Amino acid sequence: MTDDENHQPETVRRPRQLWLLARVNPLVERFGNRFFRTLPRSPGVYLMHGLGGRPRRHRILYVGKARDLRQRLGSYRHVHPERDSRKTIRLVHAVEQITWEECADETAALLRENALLREHRPLFNRMNVRPEAHGYVGIAAAGRSLALILAAKPGEEGEWHGAFKGTRRLAAAALLRLLYQTQKSLCEWTELPHRLVAERTPKECQLQMDNLPGLPGLLTDYFRGRSWKLIEWIAGQIGTESVPPFLESWRRADLELLQGFYLMGPRRNHRWRLELGLGEDALFRPEELDDLPVKVRLTHETSPWEGEASRELHPVSGKQTRDLFKTAAAPSS
Numbered sequence: 001m002t003d004d005e006n007h008q009p010e011t012v013r014r015p016r017q018l019w020l021l022a023r024v025n026p027l028v029e030r031f032g033n034r035f036f037r038t039l040p041r042s043p044g045v046y047l048m049h050g051l052g053g054r055p056r057r058h059r060i061l062y063v064g065k066a067r068d069l070r071q072r073l074g075s076y077r078h079v080h081p082e083r084d085s086r087k088t089i090r091l092v093h094a095v096e097q098i099t100w101e102e103c104a105d106e107t108a109a110l111l112r113e114n115a116l117l118r119e120h121r122p123l124f125n126r127m128n129v130r131p132e133a134h135g136y137v138g139i140a141a142a143g144r145s146l147a148l149i150l151a152a153k154p155g156e157e158g159e160w161h162g163a164f165k166g167t168r169r170l171a172a173a174a175l176l177r178l179l180y181q182t183q184k185s186l187c188e189w190t191e192l193p194h195r196l197v198a199e200r201t202p203k204e205c206q207l208q209m210d211n212l213p214g215l216p217g218l219l220t221d222y223f224r225g226r227s228w229k230l231i232e233w234i235a236g237q238i239g240t241e242s243v244p245p246f247l248e249s250w251r252r253a254d255l256e257l258l259q260g261f262y263l264m265g266p267r268r269n270h271r272w273r274l275e276l277g278l279g280e281d282a283l284f285r286p287e288e289l290d291d292l293p294v295k296v297r298l299t300h301e302t303s304p305w306e307g308e309a310s311r312e313l314h315p316v317s318g319k320q321t322r323d324l325f326k327t328a329a330a331p332s333s
Helices: 026-031 033-037 069-078 086-094 106-120 167-183 215-223 229-238 245-264 266-276 318-329
Strands: 044-052 057-066 095-102 135-142 145-151 159-164 204-208
Touching (some): 026 033, 026 069, 069 095, 086 095, 135 215, 145 167, 145 215, 159 167, 159 266, 167 204, 167 229, 167 245, 245 266
Antiparallel strands (some): 044 095
8 A cells, every 4th residue: 555545634724813812702801700600590581782773772682591591691701703603793792781581491481582572673683573574375266266365464355374474475476486387388487477576476466267176275275284285286287398497496496485385384383273272264373473382392292183194294305396296297007
């Protein structure tokens, strides 16, 4: 064996940042180590206050929860520019005051955190701060047409489903594009109507039902979380006709988007209704969506819906999506 074959490549280490002056954590400098040592060991929520926003004023910058307040807040003393995100570094430099609330347990802390996030909308939080972005999907029949409606509140006419989180707009756009292609043979994506490729999804769209007699039932089952046969039906209608690679990739992406939305929207709402003993047409308020995962602990061992088709309960890969097209195009035996 030659020397070259014996040679092992050396691990390249990233050089450490050299500091001109000794680095001091701003929280330790501002509050002192004794402050962190005297924090309670109980579950709770903590609020970090400081100057921020426009206009620049004193406000709540961040809200978090902890199983152990002392341990969680103490971890901020060890924030380091080489290890932590820029967002965290900016936060610890902006904090001027830290307050906390003790809670009975971690579940109570999480519910309290959600309430504070909705109330204060801290600058450094991104999740669960804007429930008004959630909304409903409505289906209303009018003669030979069917209206698909996106709204912040359910209307008085038609059947309504939700509330769903913000991805409902993306899912609705994908659904409309795919339904259009079940009726029109396209050669290029540019043949799609502008409304279906615009940045903002139409809030209401009329679907002609002359050639889609079974669509209302499929839509109802899909948005109520009972079945995703709608996706299989669309894949069967589109088939594997020869189309440009970009259009084919877009179709696959839209199908995957519908599947992901189904699992995280309609299907999840269906599971919650079963756990809570609610009717199929029960609607959830937008502000409930962040709290329900905490209140309803779903486990595969105890859920009454576990006996249903298991493939509807797990994310679908891109390969499985492509297989939908192949299966739909295969001649029946």
